[in-house]
Amino acid sequence: MNLTITDVTLTPILVADPPLLNTQGVHQPYTPRLIVEVVTADGITGVGETYGDAKYLELARPFAERLKGRQVSDLNGLFTVADQVAVDASRVENAVDVGGLRGVQTADKLRLSVVSGFEVACLDALGKALGLPVHTLLGGKVRDAVEYSAYLFYKWAHHPEGVPAEKDDWGAAVDPAGVVEQARRFTERYGFTSFKLKGGVFPPDQEIAAVRALAEAFPGHPLRLDPNGAWSVETSVEVARELGDVLEYLEDPALGTPAMAEVAARTGVPLATNMCVTTFAEIQEAFTKGAVQVVLSDHHYWGGLRNTQQLAAVCRTFGVGVSMHSNTHLGISLAAMTHVAATVPDLHHACDSHYPWQSEDVLTERLTFEGGKVAVSDAPGLGVELDRERLAVLHRRWLDDDGTLRDRDDAAAMRIADPAWVTPAMPRW
Ligand SMILES: O=C([O-])C(=O)C[C@H](O)[C@@H](O)C(=O)[O-]
Ligand SMILES: [Mg+2]
Incomplete structure (x- = not known):
């Protein structure tokens, strides 16, 4: 069995989202997600998913490059790789995350959110290679x-x-x-x-x-x-x-x-x-x-x-x-x-x-x-199968977007209905 990672594919997509309200505004009609695929030398593919906004994508790309040649079983090593990926200071200065719903943004939070997508993909691939469900690996x-x-x-x-x-x-x-x-x-x-x-x-x-x-x-x-x-x-x-x-x-x-x-x-x-x-x-x-x-x-x-x-x-x-x-x-x-x-x-x-x-x-x-x-699935890996046609359709939507939907912005979505909307100061009540 050869668990060496030979290829990593990142596919940013936009998925439909209903107009759900929160204190920051309203969900945009489409929201970004990132689909991660790691492929082993034996041709086994593992899949993962995480946030797809630009700030995650710009970390995920150099991260993916560094994974080639490593083992899908080297899960601890993912954190070492993450530390090698530089976070642009402008992404974390005075920034909040997920439309302000996740507290203050830090370089670590960004890195960990990216690691999570790769860790899940590696566990999926490892499980498939060993014929074991992810919960058994855990x-x-x-x-x-x-x-x-x-x-x-x-x-x-x-x-x-x-x-x-x-x-x-x-x-x-x-x-x-x-x-x-x-x-x-x-x-x-x-x-x-x-x-x-x-x-x-x-x-x-x-x-x-x-x-x-x-x-x-x-x-x-x-x-x-x-x-x-x-x-x-x-x-x-x-x-x-x-x-x-x-x-x-x-x-x-x-x-x-x-x-x-x-x-x-x-x-x-x-x-x-x-x-x-x-x-x-x-x-x-x-x-x-x-x-x-x-x-x-x-x-x-x-x-x-x-x-x-x-x-x-x-x-x-x-x-x-x-x-x-x-x-x-x-x-x-x-x-x-x-x-x-x-x-x-x-x-x-x-x-x-x-x-x-x-x-x-x-x-x-x-x-x-x-x-x-x-x-709880007992099938090898996560027990899910990627629909490549659907993935391509949702990726096409991301490619066709002019940039307005590639970063989640609940306040911007709210301003379409209410041009005077500003993100409320906290506490709001
Ligand atoms: O429990 C929470 O705080 C959330 O789920 C945050 C989410 O971002 C949710 O509020 C949303 O998507 O509007
Ligand atoms: Mg909550």
Whole structure:
């Protein structure tokens, strides 16, 4: 068996995205992703997926060059390679990530997000070469299916008039009744039993009313609300007081570890984060201050599936819960999330996934949710197959774009509907 990497292909694509609202603005009609393929000397191809914005692409290209001649099994070496790739200072100075939804941008965060795509591709190739599923390479699954939550968004019925976009059949959700209707569709289509509402869009009293309506429609089901740090400490404490009896956790109510610690000290509602703890360096302060009770891991942020396991071990050590965060992603990443989640012993919360919002994919067969769960594949590697025709179509869309959609910009998308829109100063309420 020859595990030497002989070729690496990077395919940036644009995938359809519905008009989902968050505190920064609204999703653009198409969003960039990067598909990574590594090929071994034996002709085995492994696939990975990560962010596709220009700042990731410009790191992924020199990274890919350095991989040729290395072994797909040399996963630790990926971090050494990442350190050799220079990050342009302008990419990290005063910059925020994912439209401001992932905290402050750093060179490390950029590098780790790139490593994650390659690590998954290497694990897929290695698994295929050995005839073993990725979860076995990670030490073995402790469950046969991974539970996901319904990721509810306030949304418009369609993108603004005149903007080229794919249609979606979810309808609008801009009030409590719309949110409950969307939740019903999620349960009918996918069987989800827990619900997360993306907040920070409307004033808190309206979002409290939406969560109350969900609690009434789905009594006893786990509920979460995530305003992406849009509230002051006082507002966060007030919302926690109002919704404490129905929330499984409140996600990033306030921005930054000190504010989260203050909120945590003043409420009994557990706080979750994918904003103030997104790297190992941020753990110590947050955990010693008791700022978060649940960390939402994300293998793209943390540098891959093995780092996600390490994060879970640190959380376990400190008695902090762990679950999973999601941005827009396709089936390769859902498969990767499912493999790693299957190996984490104490995963007590359903994971987030945007996948139901994605009508397009690059796989020959979409992954499915049964009873809100994705079955853990025992096929070699990730257990997914690339649909090269679809990949080519979505890449063509990326090639044809004049640059406006190649970098995610929720504020720019919002300005099309509301020219006066400026990214809100935080805290917004
Ligand atoms: O949990 C979160 O904070 C997110 O999922 C961030 C995402 O970027 C989401 O808010 C979105 O895509 O609008
Ligand atoms: Mg969040």
